[in-house]
Amino acid sequence: MSRLVAAVAGGTLAAVIGGTFAFTQLVPAPACGPVVGGDIGGPFTLRNDAGAIVTDRDVFSEPSLIYFGYTFCPDVCPIDNARNATAVDILADQGISATPVFVSIDPDRDTVDVLHGYVGNFHPKMIGLTGSHEQIAAVSQAYGAFYEKEAGGDPDFYLVAHATSTYFVKPETGVVARFGRDDSAEHVAAVTACFITG
Template sequence: MRRRTFSGLFIGAAIVGATAAALMSRADRPKQRAFTLQTVDGDPFRSADLAGKPYLVFFGFTHCPDVCPTALFELSALLKDIGPAADRITPLFVSIDPERDTADLLKLYMTSFAPRIVALRGDAAQTKAAADAFSAFYRKVPTASGSYTMEHTAGLFLIRADGRLQGMLDMHEPRENQLQKLKLLAAS
């Protein structure tokens, strides 16, 4: 079990690195990040709702055994640690598992993390459109038990108030780097 966890973390780190490199090469160009999803209360949430605001996006799923809950716990602590500056950032958690992540399950799942994190979900097409808007990777992977898990980009996309990509937040980098990136995002 331990070997699988470390290999999963290695794969996650590799995906973050590859995604960050691809995105950073385009960071100076604005990108239309259009998407429409729903909050856990069923209200529509559109990319246009974020216009002029810095935000971050993490793609994950509620059945994730380690990467997603760890990232959300750490993000919750980081937002607390940057103090009032965190109020300028809109943190988003987008489910990439519309088949299992119902609104009720997602709402319950998010009670373990900072209440400021906005959980979003959509149908398969909406989920794909949202992931494509950020060039995020995800795919369904069958397991030996007959169920499935999801492979996905494990980093957090940092989007400045002007809509440009600031970069990626990797939960494996030093905490001081993470805090600095969030402070810069809040100031954008």
């Protein structure tokens, strides 16, 4: 009787182990997350921090993390840009090349030279973009990146309220993911890598 019980138990254990192995081999890894896409993003023409006129196709030549802010921003923008730069470095350590992109929502103060110095402080690959008020308004609206200049006050030392999302863009695909302020560099890199490598 004890031999029969032992045999049945052994067979059951083997079946469970075998079934678990088969399940883990057949079921795909968890998805990278919901694809944002939809109506977010689109074509644009702006000026980069080297002074050249560029389009979205020029900028998004490889996977990119795009963020909207301004160089005079006292706290949020430096933290988020540093996070995105770190995520790009983490990806580079994994053999994945990506580009951090910074779009200024303050074209009056963020000239090409100001942008060039600013993005260079965060990452050698970071691209700074600016343009006319109309161009910036159009691209910001396309990405759902709200911003509003502070009313009144000193005309040279005003603040700009703005959204703080970072968008992950794949060439030929468009926006596939959006990250918030609380997402760590490790999380941004992991999700980005997942969408790139599948």
